[in-house]
Amino acid sequence: QIQLVQSGPELKKPGESVKISCKASGYTFTNYGMYWVKQAPGQGLQYMGWINTETGKPTYADDFKGRFVFFLETSASTAYLQINNLKNEDMATYFCARGNWELPDYWGQGVMVTVSS
Amino acid sequence: DIQMTQSPASLSASLGETVTIQCRASEDIYSGLAWYQQKPGKSPQLLIYGASSLQDGVPSRFSGSGSGTQYSLKISSMQTEDEGVYFCQQGLKYPLTFGSGTKLEIK
Numbered sequence A: 001q002i003q004l005v006q007s008g009p010e011l012k013k014p015g016e017s018v019k020i021s022c023k024a025s026g027y028t029f030t031n032y033g034m035y036w037v038k039q040a041p042g043q044g045l046q047y048m049g050w051i052n053t054e055t056g057k058p059t060y061a062d063d064f065k066g067r068f069v070f071f072l073e074t075s076a077s078t079a080y081l082q083i084n085n086l087k088n089e090d091m092a093t094y095f096c097a098r099g100n101w102e103l104p105d106y107w108g109q110g111v112m113v114t115v116s117s
Numbered sequence B: 001d002i003q004m005t006q007s008p009a010s011l012s013a014s015l016g017e018t019v020t021i022q023c024r025a026s027e028d029i030y031s032g033l034a035w036y037q038q039k040p041g042k043s044p045q046l047l048i049y050g051a052s053s054l055q056d057g058v059p060s061r062f063s064g065s066g067s068g069t070q071y072s073l074k075i076s077s078m079q080t081e082d083e084g085v086y087f088c089q090q091g092l093k094y095p096l097t098f099g100s101g102t103k104l105e106i107k
Helices: none
Strands: A003-006 A010-012 A018-025 A033-039 A046-051 A058-060 A068-073 A078-083 A092-100 A103-107 A111-115 B004-007 B010-013 B019-025 B033-038 B045-049 B062-067 B070-075 B084-090 B102-106
Touching: A003 A092, A003 A103, A010 A018, A018 A092, A018 A111, A033 A068, A033 A103, A046 A068, A058 A068, A078 A092, A103 B045, B004 B084, B010 B019, B019 B033, B019 B084, B019 B102, B033 B062, B045 B062, B070 B084
Parallel strands: A010 A111, B010 B102
Antiparallel strands: A003 A018, A018 A078, A033 A046, A033 A092, A046 A058, A068 A078, A092 A103, A092 A111, B004 B019, B019 B070, B033 B045, B033 B084, B062 B070, B084 B102
16 A cells, blocks of 8 residues: 655754655655645644656745755655755654655655744 | 635534535636545545545445535435545646645534
């Protein structure tokens, strides 16, 4: 069955970096893009962008240009999200989701990132 | 960006009741609309795509309809396990955008 398994919760200080992984199984990794979605506490869903798993090319939504990096380890069917120079407003749960055209159809369980000094 | 407006923000329904949630897009999205259910502490689960196609494994009491800028999700007979937050999402243009969510509870 199709699964996206993400890494565990993170506790970081402002200014630090965090790397979140998303390991895919049950399908051919390079046949589908990977979306990243942010959900702040008690809030809705915010699209961050996506990465083309065939070429490795990332595309970022406007609010996520600069400190956010999407990359792949294709041999391990794993996508990564790295957030640099963490700010308080980055405190949220981050989801990866398989991109079936413009449809996030299967989602990871989410990673809660806490930013606190 | 395409704005998605969902209504109502919350509602409560009795077991067996029919529930309808609305979603309006700021421009025509040509049925490029999906619905998700999210339970507390869990990831969103896809229910409906292409405005009216039921995702595999989703109970048939869920249905979607609409066209142009107006879409709706219907639950034909509310069950306890249907409690959660429902989001719509447009997939016509990047950036993908989501509605603000509808919290559905049992009355």
